Amino acid sequence: MKISRRHLMVLLPAAAVAWKYVMAGTPEDSPNYTIAGHWWGMLIDIPKCIGCGNCVRACQTENDVPDGFFRTWVERYHRSDYYLENPEVISPDGGKEGFPVVKEGVEGEYFFVPKLCNHCADSPCTQVCPVGATFISPDGVVLIDQTYCLGCAYCVQACPYGCRYIHPTKKVADKCTLCYHRITKGLTTACCEACPTGARQLADLKNPNDPIHAFLKTHTVQVLKPQMATGAKAFYNGLDGSVR
Amino acid sequence: MKDAGHLFRFAGLFVIAFLVFWVIRGYVVPKSFGEYGHYRGAALGDIAAHAIKFAGHETCETCHSDVSDTKTKGAHAHVNCEACHGALANHANDPTSVTPVLPDATVLCARCHTASAAKPKNFPQVDPQDHSGGVACKTCHNPHSPVIGADTSTSTAAGGAK
Numbered sequence: 001m002k003i004s005r006r007h008l009m010v011l012l013p014a015a016a017v018a019w020k021y022v023m024a025g026t027p028e029d030s031p032n033y034t035i036a037g038h039w040w041g042m043l044i045d046i047p048k049c050i051g052c053g054n055c056v057r058a059c060q061t062e063n064d065v066p067d068g069f070f071r072t073w074v075e076r077y078h079r080s081d082y083y084l085e086n087p088e089v090i091s092p093d094g095g096k097e098g099f100p101v102v103k104e105g106v107e108g109e110y111f112f113v114p115k116l117c118n119h120c121a122d123s124p125c126t127q128v129c130p131v132g133a134t135f136i137s138p139d140g141v142v143l144i145d146q147t148y149c150l151g152c153a154y155c156v157q158a159c160p161y162g163c164r165y166i167h168p169t170k171k172v173a174d175k176c177t178l179c180y181h182r183i184t185k186g187l188t189t190a191c192c193e194a195c196p197t198g199a200r201q202l203a204d205l206k207n208p209n210d211p212i213h214a215f216l217k218t219h220t221v222q223v224l225k226p227q228m229a230t231g232a233k234a235f236y237n238g239l240d241g242s243v244r
Numbered sequence: 245m246k247d248a249g250h251l252f253r254f255a256g257l258f259v260i261a262f263l264v265f266w267v268i269r270g271y272v273v274p275k276s277f278g279e280y281g282h283y284r285g286a287a288l289g290d291i292a293a294h295a296i297k298f299a300g301h302e303t304c305e306t307c308h309s310d311v312s313d314t315k316t317k318g319a320h321a322h323v324n325c326e327a328c329h330g331a332l333a334n335h336a337n338d339p340t341s342v343t344p345v346l347p348d349a350t351v352l353c354a355r356c357h358t359a360s361a362a363k364p365k366n367f368p369q370v371d372p373q374d375h376s377g378g379v380a381c382k383t384c385h386n387p388h389s390p391v392i393g394a395d396t397s398t399s400t401a402a403g404g405a406k
Contacts, residue, residue, distance in 0.1 A: 049364075052355050058298065058331070062296075076362055102362040135281055181293065190297070196327045
């Protein structure tokens with residue numbers, strides 16, 4: 001096919017218009033969801049966590065997380081009575097298949113710490129993105145526009161909680177979306193849905209009727225690495241001081 | 245000023261270059277960029293369009309109310325359906341052609357209830373071998389209401405819409 005100069009003059013603007021629509025993506029399809037009416041976070045009740053790994057498996061299923069990578073994972077801490085500052089932490093395959101049994105009578109204290117993106121209100125990871133591919137949504141969820149991401153991994157290094165990874169096949173940054181496709185449709189996250197003990201609860205901090213408010217008033221709740229002032233919104237109840 | 249013509253020609257080139265830049269920019273920057281901040285606003289819709297795999301217990305209960313009736317009376321009241329049965333949004337969307345596989349109760353029970361000193365002390369735990377000697381948990385316990393002797397009148401362990 002031979003394209004004359006005249007044809008090219010017509011084709012180029014047409015291609016540009018088509019490209020513009022490709023780049024614009026599809027419009028939001030949750031008509032009943034008001035983006036300004038929510039401010040999402042999560043409550044993690046450590047004394048309730050039994051380390052079954054249901055959340056890790058559910059997240060992997062729901063979000064097609066590749067093997068060996070985790071949007072959420074569970075760590076088991078063993079805080080010895082003799083080395084309070086240096087707990088032993090294990091997380092075999094992210095705790096996906098549970099943890100090895102501990103015999104009765106071992107010294108020190110054991111507890112499980114589920115981890116996920118803290119959806120920080122002042123997130124270090126979004127600040128370092130050179131192309132505007134990662135951002136805090138108006139409802140407080142840290143998300144990645146994977147069509148924009150270059151895969152430079154600045155954000156992977158910037159996250160103080162280690163919650164990001166480069167997707168092995170897409171070669172772009174990937175992380176917990178707080179199941180944005182579910183919470184915008186009135187469902188809870190996959191990890192909360194699958195948690196058998198209620199150790200994880202989705203929290204909407206802008207909803208005055210959310211049980212999170214009563215919980216925060218009546219419990220000693222902490223966030224991870226508060227000294228970094230990230231505005232983390234994963235609230236941990238019963239968090240031991242040795243957890244990093 | 246009589247020799248200033250070359251300055252105006254040069255300025256004209258700048259103006260043309262800027263206009264060309266402006267037009268190209270208009271085409272390549274997505275429409276929704278900057279809608280909420282320094283990112284593509286439509287990305288929110290893209291991310292929200294991801295397929296749901298876990299239907300959510302409210303969806304299950306619209307058909308399987310008999311099971312949820314039993315469950316709310318028992319010790320597993322707070323355990324959602326898909327915590328054991330797995331992701332079943334496909335089944336909820338098409339109940340007739342997608343049939344859920346009955347999970348292996350012995351594996352599932354052990355996953356949570358195998359005794360370990362690392363688990364919270366108030367959580368019910370047993371050593372499976374010591375507790376039943378290899379007899380399947382379902383022989384004595386109804387998974388939907390596990391306490392032996394609890395009211396399980398409206399449920400069968402196999403579940404199923406009535």
